Each structure stands twice: as structure tokens, then as C-alpha cells.
Amino acid sequence: MTRKKEQQDDDRGANGPRRFALMPLAATLLTGISWPALAAELPLSLTDKAAELAALLHGWKLENAAYFGLFFGLVAFSTTTALLLLREQRRHARVERALRAEMLSLRGADDLANLLMGSERQLLVSWQGRDAEPRFEGDPSIIGSGAPAQRALAFGAWLAPADAAALDSALEQLRQRGESFHLTARSLANRFLDVEGRTVGGRAILRLRDVTIDRAELLTVRSDLTGAQDDLRAMTTLLDAITYPLWIRDEDDRLIWANQAYLRSIEAANLADATSRSLDLLGERTREDSLRQRQNGGAFSARVTTVLAGRRSILDVVEHPTPSGSAGIAIDVSELEAVRTDLQRQMDAHVRTLDQLPTAVAIFDGAQQLIFSNAAYQQLWGLDSAFLASRPTDGEVLDRLYAARKLPEQADFRAWKNEFLTSYRAVDSQETWWHLPDRRTLRVVMNPNPQGGVTYLFDDVSEHIQLESQVTALTRVQSETLDTLKEGVAVFGSDGRLKLFNRALTDMWNLPTELTADLPHIDVLIKACRKLAPQDEPWIDIRGAVAGLPDMRMGFSCRMERRDGSALDCAAQPLPDGATLLTFVDVTASVNVERALTERNEALEKASRLRDEFVHHVSYELRSPLTNVIGFAQLLGDETMGTLNPRQRDYTDHIMRSSESLLAILNDILDLASIDTGSLELTPEVVDIRPTIEAAMRGLEDRLAESSLQVIIDAPDDIGSFVADGKRVRQILFNLLSNAVGFSSPGQNITVSARKRGGEVIFEVKDQGRGIPPEIKARIFDRFESHTLGTRHRGVGLGLSIVRSFVELHGGRIELASTPGVGTIVTCIFPNERYESPSDGRSAPQAVPPLAAE
Numbered sequence: 001m002t003r004k005k006e007q008q009d010d011d012r013g014a015n016g017p018r019r020f021a022l023m024p025l026a027a028t029l030l031t032g033i034s035w036p037a038l039a040a041e042l043p044l045s046l047t048d049k050a051a052e053l054a055a056l057l058h059g060w061k062l063e064n065a066a067y068f069g070l071f072f073g074l075v076a077f078s079t080t081t082a083l084l085l086l087r088e089q090r091r092h093a094r095v096e097r098a099l100r101a102e103m104l105s106l107r108g109a110d111d112l113a114n115l116l117m118g119s120e121r122q123l124l125v126s127w128q129g130r131d132a133e134p135r136f137e138g139d140p141s142i143i144g145s146g147a148p149a150q151r152a153l154a155f156g157a158w159l160a161p162a163d164a165a166a167l168d169s170a171l172e173q174l175r176q177r178g179e180s181f182h183l184t185a186r187s188l189a190n191r192f193l194d195v196e197g198r199t200v201g202g203r204a205i206l207r208l209r210d211v212t213i214d215r216a217e218l219l220t221v222r223s224d225l226t227g228a229q230d231d232l233r234a235m236t237t238l239l240d241a242i243t244y245p246l247w248i249r250d251e252d253d254r255l256i257w258a259n260q261a262y263l264r265s266i267e268a269a270n271l272a273d274a275t276s277r278s279l280d281l282l283g284e285r286t287r288e289d290s291l292r293q294r295q296n297g298g299a300f301s302a303r304v305t306t307v308l309a310g311r312r313s314i315l316d317v318v319e320h321p322t323p324s325g326s327a328g329i330a331i332d333v334s335e336l337e338a339v340r341t342d343l344q345r346q347m348d349a350h351v352r353t354l355d356q357l358p359t360a361v362a363i364f365d366g367a368q369q370l371i372f373s374n375a376a377y378q379q380l381w382g383l384d385s386a387f388l389a390s391r392p393t394d395g396e397v398l399d400r401l402y403a404a405r406k407l408p409e410q411a412d413f414r415a416w417k418n419e420f421l422t423s424y425r426a427v428d429s430q431e432t433w434w435h436l437p438d439r440r441t442l443r444v445v446m447n448p449n450p451q452g453g454v455t456y457l458f459d460d461v462s463e464h465i466q467l468e469s470q471v472t473a474l475t476r477v478q479s480e481t482l483d484t485l486k487e488g489v490a491v492f493g494s495d496g497r498l499k500l501f502n503r504a505l506t507d508m509w510n511l512p513t514e515l516t517a518d519l520p521h522i523d524v525l526i527k528a529c530r531k532l533a534p535q536d537e538p539w540i541d542i543r544g545a546v547a548g549l550p551d552m553r554m555g556f557s558c559r560m561e562r563r564d565g566s567a568l569d570c571a572a573q574p575l576p577d578g579a580t581l582l583t584f585v586d587v588t589a590s591v592n593v594e595r596a597l598t599e600r601n602e603a604l605e606k607a608s609r610l611r612d613e614f615v616h617h618v619s620y621e622l623r624s625p626l627t628n629v630i631g632f633a634q635l636l637g638d639e640t641m642g643t644l645n646p647r648q649r650d651y652t653d654h655i656m657r658s659s660e661s662l663l664a665i666l667n668d669i670l671d672l673a674s675i676d677t678g679s680l681e682l683t684p685e686v687v688d689i690r691p692t693i694e695a696a697m698r699g700l701e702d703r704l705a706e707s708s709l710q711v712i713i714d715a716p717d718d719i720g721s722f723v724a725d726g727k728r729v730r731q732i733l734f735n736l737l738s739n740a741v742g743f744s745s746p747g748q749n750i751t752v753s754a755r756k757r758g759g760e761v762i763f764e765v766k767d768q769g770r771g772i773p774p775e776i777k778a779r780i781f782d783r784f785e786s787h788t789l790g791t792r793h794r795g796v797g798l799g800l801s802i803v804r805s806f807v808e809l810h811g812g813r814i815e816l817a818s819t820p821g822v823g824t825i826v827t828c829i830f831p832n833e834r835y836e837s838p839s840d841g842r843s844a845p846q847a848v849p850p851l852a853a854e
Contacts, residue, residue, distance in 0.1 A: 121138075121139045121141070121142050121209060121210045122138050122139065122142065122207060122208060122209030122210070123136065123137070123138035123139060123140055123142050123143070123149065123152055123207070123208045123209070124136070124137045124138050124205060124206070124207050124208075125137075125152060125153065125205070125206040125207075125208075126203050126204065126205045126206075127175060127203065127204045128202070128203055129202075130175055130176065134153065136149035136150070136152065138208075140152065142193065142208055142209070142210060143158045143187070143208070144158055144187075144189070152208065155167050155168055158187050158188055158189075159185050159186070159187055159188065160185070160186045160187070160188065163183075163185035163186055164185075166183065166185075167183070167185055167195055170183065170197060171197060171206060174197040174198070174199070174204050174206070175204050178199045178204070180196075180197060180198040180199070181195075181196070181197045182194075182195070182196045182197075183195050184211065186223070191210070191211075192210075192211040193208055193209065193210065193211060194207075194208075194209050194210070194211050195207070195208055239259045240259045240260045240261075242259060242261060243261055244261055244329055244330060244331050244332070245258070245259065245261045245262035245265050245281055245329065245330045246258065246259045246261070246262060246327075246328070246329050247259075247262050247281070247327070247328050248322075248325065248326070248327045248328075249325045249326045249327075249328075250324060250325040251324055251325050252325075253287070253291055253325070253326075254275075255271070255274060255275060255280070256271075256325070257271065258271055258274065262281060262330075264309060265281055265308040265309055265330075266279040266280065266281055267279070267309060267310075281306065281308075281330060282304065282306065282317065282330075283304070283306065286302065286304050286317070289302070290302075290317075290319045290326075290328075294319065294320075294321040294326055297321070299318065299319065299320045299321070300317070300318070300319040300320075300328075301316075301317070301318045301319075302316075302317055303315070303316050303317070303333070304317055308332065313332050313334045314332070314333050314334045314337050315330040315331065315332055315333065316330070316331045316333050317329075317330045318330075318331075351372065351374075354372075354374040355374045355375050355376075357374060357376060358376055358460075359376060359457055359458065359459045360373075360374065360376040360377035360379075360380040360381075360456075360457070360458035360459075361373065361374045361376070361377055361455065361456070361457055361458075362374075362377050362397075362455070362456045362458075363449070363453065363454075363455045363456075364393075364394050364453050364454050364455075364456075365449075365451075365452060365453040366424075366451070366452025366453045367393075367453075368393045368394040368395065368421070368424065368453070369391045369392070369393055369394075370388065370391050370392055370393070370394070370397065371391065371453075373388050376458075377458065380458055380460070381401055381406060382404075382406075383397075383400070387400070394421060394454075395417065395421065398417050398420070399417075402417075405437055406436065406437070406438075407434070407436070408434050408435055408436060408437075409437060423446040423448065423454050424448070424452075424453070424454055426446070426448050427448065428448075429445060429446065429447045429448070430445070430446045431443070431444070431445050431446075432444050432446075439462070440460060440462045441460070441461055441462045441465050442458050442459065442460055442461070443457075443458075443459040443461045444456065444457070444458055444459075445457040445459075478500070479502070482500070482501075482502035483502050483503045483504070485502060485504060486504055486585075486586070487504060487583050487584060487585045487586075488501075488502065488504045488505035488507075488508045488509070488583065488584035488585075488586075489501065489502045489504070489505060489581070489582070489583055490505050490525075490581075490582045490583075491575070491579055491580070491581055491582070492522055492546045492547075492579060492580045492582065493578070493579050494577070494578030494579060495521075496521050496522045496523075496546055496547035497519050497520065497521050497522075498516065498519045498520055498521075498522075498525060499519065499579065501516060504584075505584065508568070508584055508586065509528065509529045509532060509584075510531075510532065511525075511528055511529075515528060521547075522542075522543055522546045522547050523543070523547075526539050526542065526543060531563075532562045532563055532564065533560045533561070533562045533563070533568075534563070535560065535561070537558075538558045538560050538570060541556055541558065541572075542570065542572060542582065545572035545574070545580055545582075546572070546580045546582065553574045553580065554574070555571070555572055555573045555574060556571070556572055557569065557570065557571040557572075558570050559587070565588070565592075566586065566588040567586075567587050567588050567591040568584045568585065568586055568587065568588075569584070569585040569587050570582070570583070570584050570585075571583045571585075626659060626662060626663050626666065627663070629655070629659050630656065630659045630663065633652055633655045633656045633659060634656065636648075636652045637649070637652045637653065637656060668802050671802055671805075671806075672801065672802060672805065675805045675809065680809070682724075682725040682728065682809060682810065683725050683726075683727070684723050684724065684725060685723070685724070685725065685726050686721050686722075686723055687721055687722060687723070687724045687725075687726040687729055688720075688721045689715060689719045689720065689721060689722065689754045689761070690713065690715050690717075690719060690754070692726060692729055692730055692733065693713055693715065693733060693752050693754065693763075694713070695730050696730050696733035696734045696737060697711055697713075697737065697752075699734055700734070700737055700738060700741060703738075703741050704741065707741060707744065707746055708746040708747055709741060709744055709746070709747075709748060709749070709750060710749050710750070711737070711749075711750045711751075711752060712749055712750070712751045712752070713752050713754075714751055714752065714753040714754070715752075715753065715754035715755075716754075716755075719754055719755075719756060720756070722756075722761045722830065722832050724810055724830060725806075725810070728806045728809075728810070729806075729830075731802070731806065732763075732802075732803050732806050732807065732828060733752070733763065733765070735800065735802060735803050736763075736765040736803060736826050736828075737750065737752070737765060739800065739826075740765055740766075740767035740769070740824070743767060743769035743770055743824070744767050744768060744769045745768075745769065748767070748768040748769070749768060750765070750766070750767050750768075751764075751765075751766040751767075752764070752765055752766075753765075753766070756832060758832075759831060759832050760812075760829050760830065760831060760832055761829070761830045761831075761832045762827060762828070762829050762830075763827070763828045763829075763830070764825060764826070764827045764828075765825070765826045766823060766824070766825045767823050767824055768822075768823040769823055769824060770820065770821065771818045771819050771820035771821055771822055771823055771824055772816075772818040772820070772824055773820055777816065777818060780800055780816065781800050781801055781803075781804045781814070781816075800826075803826075803828070807828050807829075807830070810830050810831070811830075811831050812828060812829045812830040812831060813829050814826065814827065814828050814829070815827040815829070
């Protein structure tokens, strides 16, 4: 684009005089420039031509002077304009040459800058303003291999935490206030970077560059030196805090360092003070011995006596040689020596005390040698003083005692002895019992010593064990006697604390074992028992009988009612030794029987009243309105009041069927209520068996036709009759057939059989339905047990219950056999005898009221 502009300027310079040849003349006329001045500005060719033209015009006529004047004015104007254009063109040419020279200089500077930028690894980040986006130039690998340049500003990702925080703060000050900075930072890769920030021409520039190898090594060494100095200061601080004197000497045995404890011990203000005054912790002889020992290549160690801060002390001194001298430490053991001396005095006193004890004591050291034994030990085993004074080993003592048959009899003495001597390796005390051949019993305690070895204690407990066994036997007999009692027994001492009790007492009052184990006072026991029996009066009497004044203790008895419904009879009886015997007898069973009889009698009376009221209510309040409904439905169905359309006739038939079903349910309920109250009486008559079966079938003809079922009557033609209540027999057969129809599938057969066998009449209803599962079979004759078993049959569950009640009321029995998937057979067996009136006592068993049954 620059070259195109230059070409345009050249075209203007070449064509300008030709385009504007007449303009200088016009400009001369308009501006009044004189011809001499104009001739000086025009080129030589134009001046000659103008002179020729002027000579020519001079000869012309005056009338044409005006035209020629105008013409020359235009020529002067054009010439002036051309001159001005040439002047301007020369000025632009000079400016263009200057700009081209400056551009070439800038290009050279840019190449030089790129050369300088590439001469070392560095990265520049610049910002034009506070809110401007950063500009990255240079090598981004300086912050990490393969890392993008934008990661350079995430200082925490590649710089040490301290350096990252310092650089972040300095950069913020640079961008906000223009404050320059220069620092050296260490990256996480343990490399040093030279970081510089400054402002140039309104820009904030951050420069990151690698530190040279020499300088990096210098910085690494300086960093290591700083760390070593910090460690040295920390170590020096730690050593100054130690209460033991520490020191370091050079190869000439001069003191070059000491901690504060050392300076305090020699009462010196500092190391220079100690050196100038020739103060030293160790005496001259000790120092000579230490120097001689260290010169031989060994460490010096000795216990010396010296003066520390004006106080005589005993020190354990250790001084080790070092490459440039020696280092030592002194530990004050004055208190340890004092304690050791005091311990020796106490041990001597303990020895004198142990000699007076009846318990035999023997102490063996870590080498299993006897170091002490008291007089009771020598007397117990009958050992002579010379043998004990020879410091025998534990094994030698055991061998001598075993040879004298004074130890327990053992099948393998060697194995027993080895096991016994394992107490030297034990941590805790061990206890065992020795039954000696002379019928003595020893309690042996083996106590390991902290310094090694074992202390044996031999205690003869033969008499104690004998007495304890006698007491234990008596106590066991007494406890077993009390524990066999069902009554709770407690014996309280004269101090009101529990002395003796049995298991029945704790079980009766739910007393925790930890409570009774402490043998509590009567007040504690009463507080625990109040949770079950909160009454105040009996507990006041009990406490008075146990903890009252001796003269006012009297026997008494009372009955206590507990929250759980149980009842206890409590009795207190004073004993001759000031103790009190307290007994608790559980009378809940007898009280409950009494309560149950009373409640049962009340319940029976209430149930009887409820039955009577129920039967009366159903009979007069439900049955009568239902009968009216059935009557009106029949009246509508007969169309005596007018003709009904098909839908009305269907509604009327539905009302009839529903009302008759409801009436049948009410009749069943009334029959059951009458049976339960014993008010149902049978009407004996001669019942023809086959006609009775057919009569029962006629009530199910519609259901049979609707379900496509067929009923087969299997009865001999000459089966005859028997004596029973015909209405109830038909009701029995109707309910059985109704159940068979309900649980049969279309196309199946139902068989009703009748037989006479011996003195019995047997009716049997068999279907081919789903059968009854075993878990339902056990409850099939219960009231209100209704099971659909996947069929559409619905009922309230009274049919089979009534069947069983009517059969049993006749003195018969009912049986049921069913196989799932095969069918069900219900058999009713009636006695084939003349039925007497109910006054002979044969009636259906009364039902148990619900509350009593539960």
C-alpha cells in the first residue's frame, strides 16, 4: 500500500506542469505579482516564451490589450499554482525519505529486540492498563515443560508457596501503583528464576528469566547455608534449653562453645567471660585424664565430684573426641545418689521388718541366686543358715526341698521345676497353691522384681482353709436351703443392712446382681422395690420392723399389690440376735383365680344379657321390617298393582333375592344365638330321607342352572326315614349344597349320598371343586370364617358353623375330607334312634363368650 501511494505521488509530480501551465499567469493577474518576480519563479523555458509573447503583444493593438491581459493573468495563476505544487512535492518527498529511514531503523531495532529476546530463556507478560488482558511473549517453558504461557500468572502452581505469595503481592503493587520490583524466586522444580517488574510507556511489564548456572549454584548454596544456619540456631536453642551442661573444645582443648546450663554451673555471664577468667566445669586432673583418654582414641566417662553454682554435686561426665576437638556432657546424679543411699537404708529397715513377719519371704536376683531370706523362710523349710548364706540358686533350693519330700508330689519334677522357674520371665505377679505331703497348704506368691529376679512369699493357710471350708459348707447348705424356697427371704442385721437373701427374692423384685452384691441398707432396697409396689404404708411398716429401735421391733404381716397385677403376702419377724427376717409369698395365683372367677361370672351374666337383647332386637327390629320388604317385593312381582317393564321386573327380582339372602343370614344369626343360649328346641318328626334331599335341592335350582352344575342323588330307593327335626335337616343339606355350588366350576357334578349303617344315618355331600388347603381346613367350621379360595362365592361364614351346631344338637357328628384340586366331602352322621325332647339334657354345646375364649 505504501508503494502504491508513492507511485501516485510520482504521477502527480510529472503531470502537474502540463495540467496547470496556464494557472501561474492567472494567479499573477489576480494577486498582482510583478513580472520580474514571476520570471524569477518560472523555469527558463517558460520565461523565454513569456518574453516572446510580451514582445508580440507589444505590437498588437490596444483594443486587444484587455484580452491579452486576461490571458496572461491566467498564465500567471497557473504558473504560481505549479510552483506551489512543486514546493509541496519536494517537502513530501523529504518527509517520505525520513519516514522510510525511520521505518528501516525500527525494523532493525525489532530484529535486534527479537535477537536479544531469543538470546536467553525468558518470558515477558505485559498489561496496557489496569483492567487490560495480559500479553505473553517469549519462551513459556521457563515455568515448566509443555506448560502454556497463561499458567505463568498462576504462581502457586509452579513456585514455592512463600515466593508465590511475595510475587503475587509485588505484581499487585506494580499494576495498581506502578511500583517496580526485582526478586529471585524458586520453582517447585527447585530452579531459580529472576523476576523483574516495571512500567514502560504506560505498560506494566513482568519479566521471568532463568538465572545463570553460576548464580543458580550460588543461590542454591546460599539457600542451603540459610537452612543450615536455621538448623544450627534451632539446635543451639534446644541445647541451651537442656538442663545438663554441654560443651565443645577445640584441638588445643580450649573451650569454644557451651550451653547456658554450663555457664550457669560455672557462674559465667557468657563464653568470653568464662574464657577470660579461665573458668571450667571439670577439675584439672579430670581434664588431664579426659585428654589422655581421648588422645588414645577412646571416649572419656567417669563419675566426678565438683561444685556447681556453689553447691557440691556428683556428675556423670562423658566426653567424646571429634575431628576438630571434643564434645562433652555432664549429668547431675546427686539426687540419684541420695535416693540410692536412702533406698539402702529403707531396704535395711525392710529386712529387719521381714524377719519379724510370719510369712516366709525369699528374694532371688536376676541370676536366680538367693540374696535375702527371712527367719520364717528358714523355719518353714528347715534349711540351715550356712546353706542359705552360700547364696544358692533357686533350682538348688528346689532340688534340696524335693529330696527332703517337702514339695508337692509331682509325676515329672523336672518339668514342674522348669515351669515354676518361668516366673523370672513373667511381667505380672503369679499365685499358686502348694499342698505339701505333711498336709499343709501354702499360698505361694511369685512377684517379679523391676531390677530382675523374683520375690517369693510363702503363707501357711492350712488353718484358714480348714475354717473357711467349714464356713463355706455351712453357708452352701444354708444358701441351697433358702434357694429351694419359693418364698422370697431376706435377713437384715441390727444395722439395717442385708445379710442373707435367696434367689426368689431377687427374681420377685427384679433386683440387679450388683445391688444385692453390696449388701445394701433397707432404705436402698425399699427404693429399688418401690418401682413395682409404690404404696407407702407397707414400706413404712417394713422399715420400722427392720431399722427401728430394738424395743419397738414387732412382727407384722400385710398384702401388697404391685403394678404388674401380682400380689404378695409380706411378713416380718424379729430374730434373737437383733436381726430381722423378712419373707415375701407370691399369692398372685390364688388372687388371680378369685379375680378370674368373679370376672368370669360377671362376663357370663353380661353375655347372657347381651344375647337376650340381641335376639330380641333382631327378632323385632330387623326381621319384621325385612319381612315387609319381602312382602311388598312379592306384591310388585305378581303385578297386582300394574304391569312392570322388564327393567322394573329385574329390579324387583333383585330385591327379592337380596332380601331373602339377608333374611337367611338373620335366621342363621338367630339360630346361633338361640343355640348359644340353649333356647333352641328341636321338633322331632319322621323325616323321609330322599324327599328331604330333593326339597333341599329345589332351593338351589336357579344357581345350579346358572352355574351349569348337576346334582346326583345317591340313595337307595328303600332307604326309608328316621326321626329328626326335618326343618333343621333340610337346612343342613341346603347349606352344604350351597357351599358345594359356590366352590364348583361349570360342568362339574355334585353328589349327595345317604346311607344307613348300623344305628346311624349318614349324609354325604361331595363336590369336584378346588378343595380346601390344610391351613384353612382346621378353621372351616368356625364362625365368620369365610374363604373364597379364588372363586366368586361370597358369604359371612355362618353356614358350616350352623351345620355343625345342628348336627351336634341332634347328637351326631360331622366330618370333612378335602384334597386341593380334587374336591371336598362333608359327612353328617345322625343317630338312627327315636329322638326325645330336649329335656333329656342332649343339646348343642354353648359357645364360649369371646372374652373368655381369648
